[in-house]
Amino acid sequence: xxxxxxxxxxxxxxLFERYHASLYNFYTKLTGDRALSEDLVQEVFLRILRHRQTxxxxxxxxxxxxxxxxxxxIDHFRKSRxxxxxxxxxxxxxxxxxxxxxxxxxxxxxxxxxxxPEEKRELLVLCRFQExxxxxxxxxxxxxxxxxKVRIHRAMQExxxxxxxxxxxxxxxxxxxxAQNIPPRRMT
Amino acid sequence: xxxxxxxxxxxxxxxxxxxxxxxxxxxxxxxxCVECREVAGLWKKLALxxxxxxxxxxxxxxxxxxxxxxxxxxDEGTSRRVxxxxxxxxxxxxxRSPVGAVAWSIALVALGTFVGxxxxxxxxxxxxxxAMHTELTNMRQMVALSMLQQxxxxxxxxGVSWTRREEHLDPQVLSALMHTLRYDASVDVRLxxxxxxxxxxxxxxxxKTVVDALQEQQSPLVQVALIDQLVEWRDTDAAAGLAKLxxxxxxxxxxxxxxxxxxxxxx
Numbered sequence: 001x002x003x004x005x006x007x008x009x010x011x012x013x014x015l016f017e018r019y020h021a022s023l024y025n026f027y028t029k030l031t032g033d034r035a036l037s038e039d040l041v042q043e044v045f046l047r048i049l050r051h052r053q054t055x056x057x058x059x060x061x062x063x064x065x066x067x068x069x070x071x072x073x074i075d076h077f078r079k080s081r082x083x084x085x086x087x088x089x090x091x092x093x094x095x096x097x098x099x100x101x102x103x104x105x106x107x108x109x110x111x112x113x114x115x116x117p118e119e120k121r122e123l124l125v126l127c128r129f130q131e132x133x134x135x136x137x138x139x140x141x142x143x144x145x146x147x148x149k150v151r152i153h154r155a156m157q158e159x160x161x162x163x164x165x166x167x168x169x170x171x172x173x174x175x176x177x178x179a180q181n182i183p184p185r186r187m188t
Numbered sequence: 189x190x191x192x193x194x195x196x197x198x199x200x201x202x203x204x205x206x207x208x209x210x211x212x213x214x215x216x217x218x219x220x221c222v223e224c225r226e227v228a229g230l231w232k233k234l235a236l237x238x239x240x241x242x243x244x245x246x247x248x249x250x251x252x253x254x255x256x257x258x259x260x261x262x263d264e265g266t267s268r269r270v271x272x273x274x275x276x277x278x279x280x281x282x283x284r285s286p287v288g289a290v291a292w293s294i295a296l297v298a299l300g301t302f303v304g305x306x307x308x309x310x311x312x313x314x315x316x317x318x319a320m321h322t323e324l325t326n327m328r329q330m331v332a333l334s335m336l337q338q339x340x341x342x343x344x345x346x347g348v349s350w351t352r353r354e355e356h357l358d359p360q361v362l363s364a365l366m367h368t369l370r371y372d373a374s375v376d377v378r379l380x381x382x383x384x385x386x387x388x389x390x391x392x393x394x395x396k397t398v399v400d401a402l403q404e405q406q407s408p409l410v411q412v413a414l415i416d417q418l419v420e421w422r423d424t425d426a427a428a429g430l431a432k433l434x435x436x437x438x439x440x441x442x443x444x445x446x447x448x449x450x451x452x453x454x455x
Contacts, residue, residue: 016250024242038246045250049257050379050413106236113237127203128234134199149199156198156227163230 015065016045022130023069029125030073032114043072063136066126070140112163120155127152191217194224202231249442256408256440329358336364341374348380357388366397375407382413389421399429408440415443415450427454 020041027037047068055064113121126132126140127148134152138145194217200206201214218225332354335347351357351365369381388394395418402414411433418426433439434447 012254013251016247020246020250021239021242024246025239028240029237034240038242038249041242041246042249042253046253046409046412049409102236105233106238109230109233110237113234124234127199128231129237129239134203146196149196152199152202153195153227156231157223160223160226160230 012045012049015048019065020045023065026066026069026125026130027073029113029129030118030122036076040069040072040076043076044069047072060136062132063139066130066132066136067140070122108163108166112159112166115162115166116155116159120151120158123148123151124155124159191221191224194221198224198227202228252440252442253408256442329354329361333358333361333364336361336368341372341377344368344372344374344377345380348377348384351384352387362388362391362394366393369397370401370404375410378405378407378410379413382410382417386417386420395421395423395425399423399426402426402429402433408443411440411443412446415446419450419453422454424454427451430454 023041023044024037027040028034031037031040044065048065051068055061113124116124123137123141126137127134132140134145134148138148141148143151194214197206197210197214201211206214218228329351332347332350335343335350338344338347348365348368351361354361357365365381365385369378369385372378372381382398385394385398398414398417402411402418405411405414415430418430430447430451434444434451439447
């Protein structure tokens with residue numbers, strides 16, 4: 001990253017190799033929209049080029065890139081209407097060899113995740129899927145580490161409730177819950 | 189142990205960050221508590237949601253953007269590297285230059301003010317402080333103006349950052365900043381100038397300069413930044429300029445795509 005900051009544009013290609021798939025998954029799990037996720041990934045790398053001078057030696061790079069990713073998404077939703085609900089075509093792409101029950105469970109989990117309020121979903125995506133340390137997540141969302149842990153626990157409890165509801169009545173609940181999504185406030 | 193107490197440990201347990209002793213405490217609780225056990229089970233089950241692969245078009249778009257950036261950047265990289273190697277010498281030279289001298293003056297005035305306030309504390313009144321503040325503001329703007337005219341891109345960049353320290357810019361400094369946005373040789377300096385100008389959208393000339401710059405710029409990176417700024421300002425008057433830009437024969441595809449997106453946002 002220091003090379004990118006100091007003007008070696010080619011090095012950005014290495015960062016793209018390393019991070020674009022995980023950023024894409026960060027966005028797909030948050031927004032449920034593949035095309036938008038690809039747009040936002042491009043936006044992140046454009047912002048890295050534009051704001052590379054703000055990167056400081058010693059800053060954890062993953063935390064910095066996810067800060068950019070969060071801001072890009074928040075700015076996007078600030079400029080346009082709040083997001084589409086969960087798209088049916090965003091059902092997980094499970095490989096053909098997976099048992100039917102596992103596939104169904106995976107779909108329900110994804111729907112349950114999309115049914116969480118945006119802020120809780122983001123915390124789970126950052127901690128569970130992006131595997132960011134709680135310290136980095138705390139810095140990103142602007143609160144203490146213990147607060148992050150408590151929020152994670154609450155998010156998981158809510159996810160469990162939604163998951164149970166979906167198991168009982170799979171069709172309606174997820175869409176109702178997904179319709180409640182609200183983008184989080186921008187952290188600077 | 190109660191669920192409330194486990195709540196603090198469970199996230200660390202799920203992240204496999206607990207020492208053996210605490211881990212066994214959590215595991216004992218999970219054996220007896222259905223709710224927490226389900227939460228832990230659900231955390232593991234989340235792995236069932238598979239990762240997705242971005243499309244091949246994603247990489248192509250990135251490469252087009254990077255190429256556009258490098259085209260706009262030209263051979264600045266070489267000169268920047270040379271600059272960096274001599275940066276310490278440059279700082280020393282700068283301190284000896286007239287601009288450096290002004291900066292030193294500001295530092296000394298500020299120090300003098302502080303010492304004066306500390307020594308003769310009760311004599312200063314708010315009028316004196318206000319006058320001092322105005323004087324400091326004027327001097328800072330003078331430094332910014334001088335630095336914007338320096339040969340070295342890094343010094344001009346520094347000049348742009350000086351302008352960010354002021355809420356209200358002197359017309360002369362504002363004009364220099366707009367000139368920098370349109371004509372500076374360095375992409376980085378032009379981008380920084382745009383960033384600084386974004387705070388002064390209330391000034392009538394600023395928006396017009398950004399629209400005019402759109403037609404003049406050769407760097408796709410700067411063009412995209414200008415387009416984004418116009419969308420940020422919701423400047424509906426810019427739609428005509430954007431339409432003109434996208435019809436230019438040599439416009440970069442990424443820029444054209446961005447202009448289309450901006451037109452759809454502004455209309």
